Amino acid sequence: MLGYSNHSWAIEAKSLRKDYPGLVAVKELNFQVPQGVIHGFLGPNGAGKSTTIRMMSGLLRPSSGNVLMCGVDPVLSPNEVKSLVGLLPENPPLYRDMTVKEFLFFTARLHQVKNPEQAFERVVDMVKIQHVAHRLIGNLSKGYRQRVGIAQALIHDPRLVILDEPTAGLDPESVVEIRGLIKSLKASKTVLFSSHLLHEVEEVCDSITIISQGELLAHGTLAEVRERFSGKNILDVNLVSLPSVAADALKNLPYISAIETTADQHHFRLHLNTQEDVRPELVRAMVKLNLDVRGLQMTGSQLEQVFLAVTKHKEHP
């Protein structure tokens, strides 16, 4: 469960399931995403992310269970959900024979936006595509096409934006700009963000859900998931030496569970059984033990390690 006090969920999946002949794509997913966060949706290829996203957006009907988007069921009220949700699928759905302006006016009319001109001005300003508004989409670079894709997802001013791999295949400059854009959306919207780039998820997201083979493996804030799946933080310590007496004394400290030696004789890894920052206390203890401390760094558990551990465990239990 996420550590937020706001219980008005933007997304609430209840035993969500999708079966295809001979394949269960999504198995009984249960999770909630609060309003006003950027939520990462992770999983290896074929995990069921896109199927789940399609069910959330009302493009696909679940086999059983349901998913409520801002409290609305896409099966019962598809049009209401479609006006609440803006979707950028993995392959941006763009008509290459249209200019950016024609395309955004078309999507605005499809969404029955009352003032398409105003909506157009708002989104081109937001995603910074004013200078290409009169160009054919087919002639734009991949980065700009992705921005147009995001613009169409925002044209009807949805409360919830779902972006499926929005930075895939983009150059580094475009990636940074699109990440900035996604962060800026948080001010007014909830964002569900799927990506294979775990460092990107760490940088952008407040919370994450990890699924594999259609099953929920982890869900919570980044810190909660890290804590749950690593259990400990790790401190990399660089010492001139670590005599065995001092090592035993350190092991007796309540927040140290193990000391790991490395190939480098000066480098030790202290496994902590707490999430608290114990560095000042530890330095004082090491000084008391006459240890010469050359460096101390909290490494924690990287999301990539957590992701690999969680998904590997699923594939090879």
Added chain:
Amino acid sequence: MNAVWVLAGRELSMQWRSPMAWTLIGIFSLLCGWTFFNLLVGYVDNIQAIPADMQSQISFLEEVVLRLYGNINFFLLFFIPPMTMRLLAEEKKQGTIDLLWAAPVSDIQIVLGKFLATWAFTLVLLIPTLLFPIVLFWAGVPDQKVLLGCYLGLALNTACYVAVGLLASSLTDNQVIAALLGFMFIMFTWLLSWIAQGTDNFMVAETLRWLSVTGHFETLVKGILSTSDFTYYLAFIFLSLSASVKVLESRNW
């Protein structure tokens, strides 16, 4: 209904800008003109080849007018599938169908919008052929009822062909396969009438003739407007469009 017009507008503007559509219209017009010219020349040759007292036995209406519009109807068999092949197949191939599905638009509205726009555009195919009735009126052989029936028949046949072409396009994401399927579906409606001609059983023959598009077209071009024919056309279009909607809905099966 608003979404139907938005989709139809997009589809029409796309057809309008498509070089292939205009090329097809050009070739179709040339083919029809060439056919009209040949029928006229053939008629004059036939008239000149027989004695004056027997000339009245050769009907201009049957030899030129009905054969001309029968041929135009036959040409549509080849020209409509290339105009309908991309309607849904391309949307699926390019992933743009997700844009429509993610908007508050129903599958019925998607199918209706595409059908109405394409039908309207394919009627443009027939505009150059309006020159023929003008020539006929000018030459003093007007038969308003027959000509009206011919154009009504062509318009309704076009609607049927577009509807089955749309169905073919909904079944695949490959445009070539969609065109071939569309051609086969239309061909099938013709085959029914040909099979009917070779069947001895009256009931079977009449049923097959009723099921065939050409059977109803033949009635219309004679200037006979009947409820049975209109019911047939409406049912044909309704069933084809409903099948397309079902194919789109099958993503949830």
